[in-house]
Amino acid sequence: MGSSSVHVKEAAIVTPCEPTPACVLTLSSIDSQLFLRFTIEYLLVYRAGPGLDHGVTASRLKAALAKALVPYYPLAGRVRAKRDGSSLEVVCRAQGALFIEAISDRHTIIDFETAPKYVNQQRKLLSLHVADVLKGAPPLVVQLTWLKDGAAALGVGINHCLCDGIGSAEFLNSLAELASGKRGLAELKPMPVWERQLLDPLLVRPPCDNSMTHHEFNRVPDLCGFLDRFSNERLAPTSITFNERSLNELKNLAITSSSRPTESSYTSFEVLSAHVWRSWAKALNLPSNQILKILFSVNFRDRVKPSLPSGYYGNAFVLGCAQTSVKDLVEKGLGYATALVKNAKDRVDTEYVRSVAESVTESMACPDSVGVLIVSQWSRLGLDKVDFGMGRPNHVGPICCDRYCLILPVVDQRDTVKVMVAVPNSAFDKYIYFVRSPYS
Incomplete structure:
Protein backbone atom coordinates (compact mmCIF):
# COMPACT_ATOMS: atom_id res chain seq x y z
CA MET A 1 0.00 0.00 0.00
CA GLY A 2 1.90 3.03 -1.23
CA SER A 3 2.08 6.17 0.88
CA SER A 4 -0.35 8.00 -1.42
CA SER A 5 -2.97 5.26 -1.54
CA VAL A 6 -4.80 6.29 1.67
CA HIS A 7 -5.95 9.86 2.18
CA VAL A 8 -7.27 11.01 5.55
CA LYS A 9 -10.54 12.91 5.11
CA GLU A 10 -11.21 13.67 8.76
CA ALA A 11 -9.54 13.10 12.14
CA ALA A 12 -11.60 13.98 15.20
CA ILE A 13 -11.44 13.40 18.93
CA VAL A 14 -14.65 11.69 20.10
CA THR A 15 -15.59 12.15 23.77
CA PRO A 16 -18.20 10.25 25.83
CA CYS A 17 -21.74 11.50 25.03
CA GLU A 18 -22.71 11.59 28.74
CA PRO A 19 -20.81 12.71 31.85
CA THR A 20 -18.33 10.06 33.09
CA PRO A 21 -16.37 9.79 36.36
CA ALA A 22 -13.36 12.11 36.68
CA CYS A 23 -10.80 9.97 38.48
CA VAL A 24 -7.44 8.22 38.39
CA LEU A 25 -7.69 4.43 38.08
CA THR A 26 -4.85 2.06 38.95
CA LEU A 27 -4.01 -0.70 36.49
CA SER A 28 -3.20 -4.17 37.85
CA SER A 29 0.34 -5.57 38.02
CA ILE A 30 -0.60 -7.88 35.12
CA ASP A 31 -1.83 -4.85 33.05
CA SER A 32 1.33 -2.89 33.87
CA GLN A 33 3.84 -5.44 32.54
CA LEU A 34 6.55 -3.96 30.35
CA PHE A 35 5.76 -6.27 27.44
CA LEU A 36 2.10 -5.12 27.25
CA ARG A 37 2.91 -1.48 26.54
CA PHE A 38 1.97 -1.71 22.89
CA THR A 39 -1.19 -1.41 20.82
CA ILE A 40 -3.36 -4.34 19.69
CA GLU A 41 -4.25 -3.49 16.09
CA TYR A 42 -7.24 -5.11 14.41
CA LEU A 43 -8.30 -4.89 10.78
CA LEU A 44 -11.88 -5.80 9.80
CA VAL A 45 -12.87 -5.53 6.13
CA TYR A 46 -16.52 -5.31 5.00
CA ARG A 47 -18.00 -5.96 1.56
CA ALA A 48 -19.68 -3.18 -0.39
CA GLY A 49 -23.43 -3.41 0.09
CA PRO A 50 -26.64 -1.55 0.92
CA GLY A 51 -25.53 -0.96 4.53
CA LEU A 52 -22.51 1.03 3.36
CA ASP A 53 -23.32 4.67 2.78
CA HIS A 54 -20.28 6.90 3.35
CA GLY A 55 -21.88 9.75 5.27
CA VAL A 56 -24.35 7.65 7.23
CA THR A 57 -21.85 4.93 8.22
CA ALA A 58 -19.19 7.37 9.41
CA SER A 59 -21.59 9.43 11.53
CA ARG A 60 -23.23 6.29 12.93
CA LEU A 61 -19.82 4.94 13.96
CA LYS A 62 -18.81 8.22 15.59
CA ALA A 63 -22.10 8.39 17.51
CA ALA A 64 -21.69 4.76 18.64
CA LEU A 65 -18.13 5.50 19.80
CA ALA A 66 -19.36 8.46 21.87
CA LYS A 67 -21.95 6.14 23.47
CA ALA A 68 -19.55 3.21 24.06
CA LEU A 69 -17.11 5.54 25.82
CA VAL A 70 -19.69 6.09 28.59
CA PRO A 71 -19.46 2.59 30.17
CA TYR A 72 -15.93 2.14 28.77
CA TYR A 73 -14.83 5.60 29.96
CA PRO A 74 -11.22 4.53 30.83
CA LEU A 75 -10.66 4.05 27.05
CA ALA A 76 -11.26 7.81 26.71
CA GLY A 77 -8.59 8.52 29.37
CA ARG A 78 -4.81 8.69 29.18
CA VAL A 79 -2.29 6.20 30.56
CA ARG A 80 0.69 7.25 32.64
CA ALA A 81 3.25 5.66 34.96
CA LYS A 82 2.67 6.08 38.68
CA ARG A 83 5.09 8.47 40.39
CA ASP A 84 6.85 5.63 42.20
CA GLY A 85 7.19 3.73 38.89
CA SER A 86 5.53 0.65 40.40
CA SER A 87 2.69 0.32 37.91
CA LEU A 88 0.50 2.26 35.50
CA GLU A 89 -2.65 4.29 35.99
CA VAL A 90 -5.32 5.88 33.80
CA VAL A 91 -6.25 9.52 34.18
CA CYS A 92 -9.95 9.68 33.33
CA ARG A 93 -11.08 13.17 32.33
CA ALA A 94 -13.13 12.25 29.23
CA GLN A 95 -10.19 13.28 27.01
CA GLY A 96 -11.56 11.10 24.20
CA ALA A 97 -10.62 8.55 21.53
CA LEU A 98 -9.44 9.35 18.01
CA PHE A 99 -11.75 8.70 15.05
CA ILE A 100 -10.34 8.89 11.50
CA GLU A 101 -12.17 8.64 8.19
CA ALA A 102 -10.04 7.98 5.11
CA ILE A 103 -10.26 6.97 1.45
CA SER A 104 -8.05 4.54 -0.47
CA ASP A 105 -7.78 5.12 -4.21
CA ARG A 106 -6.00 1.87 -4.91
CA HIS A 107 -7.20 -1.01 -2.79
CA THR A 108 -10.14 -3.35 -3.05
CA ILE A 109 -11.48 -6.21 -0.95
CA ILE A 110 -9.63 -8.77 -3.09
CA ASP A 111 -6.30 -7.49 -1.71
CA PHE A 112 -7.08 -9.09 1.66
CA GLU A 113 -7.60 -12.61 0.32
CA THR A 114 -3.86 -13.37 0.39
CA ALA A 115 -0.96 -12.41 2.65
CA PRO A 116 0.35 -8.88 2.09
CA LYS A 117 3.57 -8.62 0.06
CA TYR A 118 5.45 -6.96 2.88
CA VAL A 119 5.00 -6.52 6.61
CA ASN A 120 3.79 -2.88 6.71
CA GLN A 121 1.76 -2.88 3.50
CA GLN A 122 -1.50 -2.04 5.31
CA ARG A 123 0.01 0.37 7.86
CA LYS A 124 -1.98 3.35 6.51
CA LEU A 125 -5.27 1.62 7.35
CA LEU A 126 -4.54 2.78 10.90
CA SER A 127 -2.78 6.07 10.21
CA LEU A 128 -2.00 6.84 13.85
CA HIS A 129 0.20 4.05 15.15
CA VAL A 130 0.65 4.62 18.88
CA ALA A 131 4.12 3.34 19.71
CA ASP A 132 4.16 4.64 23.28
CA VAL A 133 0.83 5.32 25.01
CA LEU A 134 2.70 6.70 28.05
CA LYS A 135 3.53 9.83 26.03
CA GLY A 136 -0.10 10.98 26.20
CA ALA A 137 -1.57 9.48 23.01
CA PRO A 138 -5.19 8.28 23.09
CA PRO A 139 -5.31 4.57 24.01
CA LEU A 140 -8.10 3.99 21.45
CA VAL A 141 -7.93 4.85 17.73
CA VAL A 142 -10.63 3.88 15.19
CA GLN A 143 -10.16 4.41 11.43
CA LEU A 144 -12.81 3.84 8.78
CA THR A 145 -11.24 3.63 5.31
CA TRP A 146 -13.36 3.48 2.15
CA LEU A 147 -11.80 1.20 -0.45
CA LYS A 148 -11.83 1.74 -4.20
CA ASP A 149 -14.60 -0.83 -4.82
CA GLY A 150 -16.98 0.56 -2.16
CA ALA A 151 -15.89 -1.89 0.53
CA ALA A 152 -14.85 -0.57 3.95
CA ALA A 153 -11.84 -1.35 6.13
CA LEU A 154 -12.06 -0.70 9.85
CA GLY A 155 -8.71 -0.36 11.63
CA VAL A 156 -8.83 -0.33 15.44
CA GLY A 157 -5.91 0.26 17.82
CA ILE A 158 -6.48 -0.47 21.53
CA ASN A 159 -3.63 -0.17 24.00
CA HIS A 160 -2.83 -3.56 25.49
CA CYS A 161 -2.32 -2.15 29.02
CA LEU A 162 -6.07 -1.46 29.21
CA CYS A 163 -7.54 -4.64 27.70
CA ASP A 164 -6.57 -8.09 26.56
CA GLY A 165 -7.85 -9.81 23.40
CA ILE A 166 -11.08 -10.97 25.05
CA GLY A 167 -11.75 -7.53 26.56
CA SER A 168 -11.00 -5.64 23.35
CA ALA A 169 -13.22 -7.98 21.29
CA GLU A 170 -16.08 -7.49 23.78
CA PHE A 171 -15.63 -3.72 23.40
CA LEU A 172 -15.73 -4.01 19.59
CA ASN A 173 -18.88 -6.13 19.65
CA SER A 174 -20.55 -3.64 22.01
CA LEU A 175 -19.51 -0.75 19.75
CA ALA A 176 -20.94 -2.64 16.75
CA GLU A 177 -24.26 -3.31 18.52
CA LEU A 178 -24.59 0.38 19.37
CA ALA A 179 -23.75 1.37 15.77
CA SER A 180 -26.22 -1.08 14.23
CA GLY A 181 -28.95 -0.21 16.75
CA LYS A 182 -29.22 -3.83 17.93
CA ARG A 183 -28.82 -2.73 21.55
CA GLY A 184 -28.96 0.44 23.56
CA LEU A 185 -26.44 1.47 26.20
CA ALA A 186 -28.46 -0.11 29.03
CA GLU A 187 -28.65 -3.49 27.26
CA LEU A 188 -24.97 -4.13 26.54
CA LYS A 189 -23.92 -7.71 27.23
CA PRO A 190 -21.69 -8.24 29.04
CA MET A 191 -21.60 -4.88 30.81
CA PRO A 192 -17.95 -3.84 31.12
CA VAL A 193 -16.33 -4.46 34.50
CA TRP A 194 -13.20 -2.43 35.44
CA GLU A 195 -12.45 -3.94 38.93
CA ARG A 196 -8.67 -4.24 38.41
CA GLN A 197 -8.24 -4.57 42.19
CA LEU A 198 -9.67 -8.10 41.91
CA LEU A 199 -6.15 -9.21 40.99
CA ASP A 200 -4.61 -7.57 44.11
CA PRO A 201 -5.15 -10.60 46.37
CA LEU A 202 -2.75 -12.48 44.09
CA LEU A 203 0.01 -10.32 45.59
CA VAL A 204 -1.05 -10.76 49.20
CA ARG A 205 1.21 -12.98 51.29
CA PRO A 206 1.74 -15.84 52.12
CA PRO A 207 4.36 -15.82 49.39
CA CYS A 208 3.79 -18.22 46.58
CA ASP A 209 5.84 -21.26 45.77
CA ASN A 210 9.21 -19.88 44.67
CA SER A 211 10.23 -23.17 43.15
CA MET A 212 7.82 -22.52 40.29
Missing part, protein backbone atom coordinates in the same frame (compact mmCIF):
# COMPACT_ATOMS: atom_id res chain seq x y z
CA THR A 213 9.81 -22.07 37.09
CA HIS A 214 8.90 -19.41 34.56
CA HIS A 215 10.78 -20.28 31.40
CA GLU A 216 9.18 -17.32 29.64
CA PHE A 217 11.27 -14.91 31.76
CA ASN A 218 14.53 -16.89 31.69
CA ARG A 219 17.25 -15.91 29.22
CA VAL A 220 18.71 -18.53 26.87
CA PRO A 221 22.00 -18.17 24.93
CA ASP A 222 21.70 -16.91 21.34
CA LEU A 223 23.84 -19.46 19.52
CA CYS A 224 22.99 -18.37 15.99
CA GLY A 225 22.47 -14.59 15.80
CA PHE A 226 18.73 -15.20 16.14
CA LEU A 227 17.80 -11.61 17.06
CA ASP A 228 20.07 -10.12 14.38
CA ARG A 229 18.48 -12.31 11.74
CA PHE A 230 14.97 -11.15 12.64
CA SER A 231 15.97 -7.49 12.76
CA ASN A 232 18.30 -7.39 9.74
CA GLU A 233 16.66 -9.75 7.25
CA ARG A 234 13.52 -8.73 5.44
CA LEU A 235 10.48 -10.55 6.86
CA ALA A 236 8.02 -12.14 4.44
CA PRO A 237 4.35 -12.46 5.52
CA THR A 238 2.69 -15.88 5.17
CA SER A 239 -0.96 -16.89 5.42
CA ILE A 240 -2.01 -20.57 5.45
CA THR A 241 -5.54 -21.88 5.95
CA PHE A 242 -6.36 -25.05 7.91
CA ASN A 243 -9.83 -26.55 7.56
CA GLU A 244 -11.48 -29.06 9.89
CA ARG A 245 -10.09 -32.01 7.94
CA SER A 246 -6.49 -30.80 8.11
CA LEU A 247 -6.84 -30.01 11.84
CA ASN A 248 -8.16 -33.54 12.51
CA GLU A 249 -5.26 -34.92 10.49
CA LEU A 250 -2.82 -33.03 12.75
CA LYS A 251 -4.59 -34.35 15.88
CA ASN A 252 -4.29 -37.94 14.63
CA LEU A 253 -0.65 -37.42 13.72
CA ALA A 254 0.07 -35.94 17.18
CA ILE A 255 -1.50 -38.94 18.91
CA THR A 256 0.19 -41.58 16.73
CA SER A 257 3.61 -39.88 16.99
CA SER A 258 3.34 -39.41 20.74
CA SER A 259 5.64 -41.24 23.12
CA ARG A 260 2.54 -41.67 25.30
CA PRO A 261 -0.15 -42.78 22.85
CA THR A 262 -2.60 -42.99 25.77
CA GLU A 263 -3.17 -39.26 25.27
CA SER A 264 -6.52 -39.37 23.55
CA SER A 265 -7.36 -35.74 22.92
CA TYR A 266 -5.56 -32.60 21.97
CA THR A 267 -7.26 -29.30 21.11
CA SER A 268 -6.94 -27.72 17.67
CA PHE A 269 -4.88 -24.92 19.23
CA GLU A 270 -2.42 -27.36 20.84
CA VAL A 271 -1.72 -29.34 17.66
CA LEU A 272 -1.75 -26.36 15.31
CA SER A 273 0.60 -24.21 17.38
CA ALA A 274 2.94 -27.20 17.85
CA HIS A 275 2.89 -27.91 14.08
CA VAL A 276 3.58 -24.25 13.20
CA TRP A 277 6.39 -24.12 15.81
CA ARG A 278 8.07 -27.22 14.33
CA SER A 279 7.66 -25.97 10.73
CA TRP A 280 9.10 -22.57 11.71
CA ALA A 281 12.05 -24.21 13.49
CA LYS A 282 12.83 -26.50 10.53
CA ALA A 283 12.60 -23.63 8.04
CA LEU A 284 14.97 -21.38 10.03
CA ASN A 285 17.70 -24.05 9.87
CA LEU A 286 19.03 -23.34 13.37
CA PRO A 287 21.84 -25.14 15.26
CA SER A 288 20.54 -28.34 16.87
CA ASN A 289 21.48 -27.22 20.41
CA GLN A 290 19.71 -23.82 20.20
CA ILE A 291 16.91 -23.65 22.82
CA LEU A 292 13.59 -22.56 21.34
CA LYS A 293 10.44 -21.39 23.12
CA ILE A 294 6.82 -21.00 22.15
CA LEU A 295 4.82 -18.41 24.10
CA PHE A 296 1.03 -18.12 24.01
CA SER A 297 -1.60 -16.45 26.16
CA VAL A 298 -3.66 -18.52 28.60
CA ASN A 299 -6.89 -16.83 29.72
CA PHE A 300 -7.19 -17.23 33.51
CA ARG A 301 -10.66 -15.70 34.07
CA ASP A 302 -11.99 -19.13 35.08
CA ARG A 303 -8.68 -20.66 36.19
CA VAL A 304 -8.23 -18.52 39.33
CA LYS A 305 -10.28 -18.76 42.51
CA PRO A 306 -12.45 -16.78 42.83
CA SER A 307 -12.98 -16.50 39.07
CA LEU A 308 -13.24 -13.06 37.45
CA PRO A 309 -16.70 -11.65 36.64
CA SER A 310 -18.19 -11.69 33.15
CA GLY A 311 -17.35 -8.41 31.41
CA TYR A 312 -13.90 -8.04 33.06
CA TYR A 313 -11.99 -6.47 30.18
CA GLY A 314 -8.54 -6.05 31.71
CA ASN A 315 -5.57 -8.30 31.05
CA ALA A 316 -6.55 -11.69 32.48
CA PHE A 317 -3.96 -13.91 30.86
CA VAL A 318 -0.47 -15.17 31.53
CA LEU A 319 1.98 -16.57 29.03
CA GLY A 320 2.12 -20.32 28.63
CA CYS A 321 5.68 -21.29 27.70
CA ALA A 322 7.11 -24.51 26.32
CA GLN A 323 10.80 -24.88 25.54
CA THR A 324 13.07 -27.50 24.01
CA SER A 325 16.13 -27.83 21.79
CA VAL A 326 15.92 -27.54 18.00
CA LYS A 327 17.08 -31.17 17.78
CA ASP A 328 14.26 -32.52 19.96
CA LEU A 329 11.61 -30.28 18.44
CA VAL A 330 12.49 -31.37 14.90
CA GLU A 331 13.28 -35.05 15.52
CA LYS A 332 10.80 -36.12 18.19
CA GLY A 333 7.67 -35.53 16.12
CA LEU A 334 4.42 -33.63 16.45
CA GLY A 335 3.21 -35.62 19.49
CA TYR A 336 6.23 -34.47 21.53
CA ALA A 337 5.75 -30.78 20.64
CA THR A 338 1.97 -30.92 21.22
CA ALA A 339 2.46 -32.47 24.68
CA LEU A 340 4.86 -29.62 25.56
CA VAL A 341 2.23 -27.03 24.57
CA LYS A 342 -0.55 -28.86 26.43
CA ASN A 343 1.54 -29.19 29.61
CA ALA A 344 2.45 -25.50 29.53
CA LYS A 345 -1.26 -24.64 29.28
CA ASP A 346 -2.33 -27.05 32.01
CA ARG A 347 0.10 -25.53 34.54
CA VAL A 348 -1.90 -22.31 34.78
CA ASP A 349 -3.89 -22.09 38.03
CA THR A 350 -4.29 -19.55 40.88
CA GLU A 351 -0.83 -20.32 42.28
CA TYR A 352 0.82 -20.00 38.87
CA VAL A 353 -0.88 -16.66 38.13
CA ARG A 354 0.15 -15.41 41.58
CA SER A 355 3.80 -16.26 40.95
CA VAL A 356 3.70 -14.43 37.58
CA ALA A 357 2.13 -11.37 39.30
CA GLU A 358 4.97 -11.43 41.86
CA SER A 359 7.67 -11.81 39.19
CA VAL A 360 6.43 -8.88 37.13
CA THR A 361 5.89 -6.68 40.20
CA GLU A 362 9.12 -7.33 42.06
CA SER A 363 11.65 -7.69 39.27
CA MET A 364 9.78 -6.17 36.29
CA ALA A 365 10.31 -9.58 34.64
CA CYS A 366 9.83 -9.51 30.88
CA PRO A 367 9.76 -12.37 28.34
CA ASP A 368 12.96 -13.22 26.51
CA SER A 369 13.09 -12.81 22.71
CA VAL A 370 15.87 -15.25 21.79
CA GLY A 371 14.54 -18.34 19.98
CA VAL A 372 10.96 -17.30 20.70
CA LEU A 373 7.82 -17.80 18.62
CA ILE A 374 4.80 -15.97 20.08
CA VAL A 375 1.40 -17.37 19.08
CA SER A 376 -1.83 -15.47 19.64
CA GLN A 377 -5.23 -17.06 19.06
CA TRP A 378 -7.68 -14.54 17.63
CA SER A 379 -9.97 -17.19 16.15
CA ARG A 380 -12.06 -17.53 19.34
CA LEU A 381 -12.50 -13.85 20.17
CA GLY A 382 -15.71 -13.31 18.18
CA LEU A 383 -14.07 -10.75 15.86
CA ASP A 384 -15.76 -12.42 12.87
CA LYS A 385 -19.17 -11.45 14.36
CA VAL A 386 -18.48 -7.71 14.66
CA ASP A 387 -21.37 -6.22 12.63
CA PHE A 388 -21.70 -2.42 12.49
CA GLY A 389 -24.79 -2.70 10.32
CA MET A 390 -22.51 -3.54 7.37
CA GLY A 391 -22.85 -7.32 7.78
CA ARG A 392 -20.14 -9.54 9.18
CA PRO A 393 -16.54 -8.80 8.16
CA ASN A 394 -15.21 -10.52 5.08
CA HIS A 395 -11.67 -10.49 6.53
CA VAL A 396 -10.29 -10.33 10.08
CA GLY A 397 -6.58 -9.84 10.68
CA PRO A 398 -3.85 -7.58 12.02
CA ILE A 399 -2.94 -4.21 10.51
CA CYS A 400 0.66 -5.41 10.08
CA CYS A 401 1.86 -9.00 9.76
CA ASP A 402 4.98 -9.49 11.89
CA ARG A 403 6.91 -12.25 13.65
CA TYR A 404 4.01 -12.76 16.05
CA CYS A 405 2.03 -15.75 14.81
CA LEU A 406 -1.74 -15.14 14.70
CA ILE A 407 -4.43 -17.81 14.44
CA LEU A 408 -7.34 -16.01 12.77
CA PRO A 409 -10.97 -16.86 12.09
CA VAL A 410 -12.13 -17.49 8.52
CA VAL A 411 -15.50 -15.84 8.01
CA ASP A 412 -18.45 -18.23 7.56
CA GLN A 413 -16.25 -21.30 8.08
CA ARG A 414 -16.63 -22.23 11.71
CA ASP A 415 -13.93 -24.88 12.04
CA THR A 416 -11.43 -23.28 9.67
CA VAL A 417 -8.57 -21.00 10.75
CA LYS A 418 -5.88 -18.99 9.03
CA VAL A 419 -2.33 -18.82 10.40
CA MET A 420 -0.42 -15.59 9.68
CA VAL A 421 3.24 -15.08 10.56
CA ALA A 422 6.15 -13.26 8.92
CA VAL A 423 9.36 -15.26 8.56
CA PRO A 424 12.83 -14.21 7.33
CA ASN A 425 12.89 -14.15 3.54
CA SER A 426 15.49 -16.93 3.36
CA ALA A 427 13.14 -19.28 5.27
CA PHE A 428 9.94 -18.42 3.38
CA ASP A 429 9.79 -21.30 0.85
CA LYS A 430 10.86 -23.90 3.39
CA TYR A 431 8.31 -22.71 5.96
CA ILE A 432 5.45 -22.89 3.41
CA TYR A 433 6.60 -26.39 2.42
CA PHE A 434 6.84 -27.73 6.00
CA VAL A 435 3.61 -26.17 7.22
CA ARG A 436 1.74 -27.70 4.27
CA SER A 437 3.45 -31.11 4.65
CA PRO A 438 2.88 -32.32 8.22
CA TYR A 439 4.26 -35.79 7.40
CA SER A 440 7.58 -34.49 6.10
